[in-house]
Amino acid sequence: MNEVISVKHLSVRVAVTVGLTTMLWAPVASAQTPDFSGVWLVAPGGGGPGGKVTQWMRQDPPFTPDGLARFNANKPGKGPRQAPPAFGNDPLGDANPPGLLRTLIYPRPVQIIQLPDRVVQLFEYGHFWRTIWTDGRAVPEDQGPYWYGYSVGTWAGDTLMVQTVGLDARAWLDEWGTPFSDEARITERWRKVDANTVQMTITVDDPRTYAKPWTSDPRTLRLQPKGSPNGEILEVIFAPVDEKEFNERVRNPAGGRGN
């Protein structure tokens, strides 16, 4: 009997010890960690006008020759180089996923769910989600390609810094056909300005596409109150069957192209 009690006590001790050790070692969110929970939407005018190259900033990033060639090969339906989509090559025209960066810049609500070891973002645009791991793991070198990349986050005061690798380079960086390569490393900084405001930037480090790393203009997002029009995210799925029919009966005839 005593042996049984001892084993039980030992089990409890081990469990408590393991639990405490986990709590001490795991980089869980502290009391000072900002809370990003809720539904967020870019504020009117909060995205900036963009420049000649990218929606992400006014200044034009310096291309490498290879990056410029891929930029010129992309034929967007929006922005300074826009052409009728009937004659473009936007990957979304065939209902491919927009991918992480294009989703981040598109003005549709994103719901953030914050857990002790991760931050989950649910994007209305395309009905996709991503996980940002905040459990102290290292940024991997061999992940992907993923349309939404592999993301690791760390807390720094009022900011969540996110590093993303393993992005699928068939996606675009924005709606304007701005390219990136599979070597791209993206650093996002999400700063909680006040209870209802977040500012975010991206830094693009992609030596195959850009001669030097560049950081976007800041984007401002506002918390959407529950019950407001954008207070809950809806289903926005681009189904190939719908996209095909839309191309045949609207997009192509609008551009003067037969099917």
Place this chain on the structure above:
Amino acid sequence: MRLAGLVIIVAGLMTGSASGHHGTAVSYDSTKEVTISGKVTEFWWRNPHSALFIDVTDDKGALVNWSVEMSSPGVLLRAGWTRKTFVAGDAISIVVHPSRAGTPVGVCLNPCTVSVNGTALSVREP
């Protein structure tokens, strides 16, 4: 193409209407507005964009089926429309920016000015 149910009401008017998910807006002439009137044949409540199809009678009495691109269901739902806002057979009058290619296609995004069976149902994105 001259159509009995089609009236160019404004030319040279820049409205800066919202662009579509995939940039379809460039296919349309945002400096022109055309009012088309006829009977609804179909209403697509789907992504990437909702769409209305309208039979319009031309000046020779022939029916021409127009396509009208609209915003996505999420945007329209937030503006107060539903999948039941238009049904086949509705008498409709709608203001569109026409296709630059001259085809019977237009776009009605934000704001979208439309009346159905004599009732105004215009929407503006919230």
